[in-house]
Amino acid sequence: MNLDYDAFKKIPLFEGIQPEELRQMLSCLHAKRKSYAKQEMILLEGQPASFVGIVLSGSVLILKEDYRGNRMIIAEATAGQLFAEAFSCAEIDRLPVTVVSAEDSTVLWIDYRRAVSVCSSACRFHSRLIQNMLRILAFKNILLSRKIEYLSKRTTREKLLAFLADQAGGARGEEFSIPFSRQELADYLCVDRSALSAELGKLQREGVLKFHRNRFLICRTEIQDNN
Secondary structure: OOOOOOHHHHOHHHOOOOHHHHHHHHHHOOOEEEEEOOOOEEEOOOOOOOEEEEEEEOEEEEEEEOOOOOEEEEEEEEOOOEEOHHHHHOOOOOOOOEEEEOOOEEEEEEEHHHHHOOOOOOOHHHHHHHHHHHHHHHHHHHHHHHHHHHHHOOOHHHHHHHHHHHHHHOOOOOEEEOOOOHHHHHHHHOOOHHHHHHHHHHHHHOOOEEEEOOEEEEOHHHHHHHO
8 A cells, every 4th residue: 555654744643643653553453545436425324433534635425314214414534534434433233424525536444443442562552552543532522512503593584693603713714715616505504504604695785704615704793693
């Protein structure tokens, strides 16, 4: 498996682990790389969860569908981020979600059980890997709490403004991009797409924000007041 080990230093899971250590570790973790086309199914609800996915390029969506076929986006994982690690950690027999490639993507798969079990040599880099995994799980729990806050809002407008306030807070300037299309954003916030589009148009007419596709320019003060 030909990999750019130097590029792996940018992946949070491998932070503090040297390239020469990564070669040994990835072999220990039974790592394998696989490419996926846009909209290709990566994991299907009901499958067993024993491997963790690391997005090397592209992005993936973690989805949940109800019995009527309505889709909700649980989360997105972009380059350098993990997915399916919580389900593997909990040793859930069957995945409760589906994972789809949002664009042409490459994923590195590692065996979770081998990742969290310190080998007989008690390698320094293996201990660091476990520390990194715990930090990632904690950070994702914070992100989940934020999403619960969005969904707890009573109206589409309030959900939208809460989400945009967080996106703006992480941006370097007033203008920023969001990682979702209109339909994906509606699925993420659990609202109707037409209602979302109508609310965006209303906010733009009111001068609260300006947008073009997934690029936004906002009045930060007003959004914070509505959040």
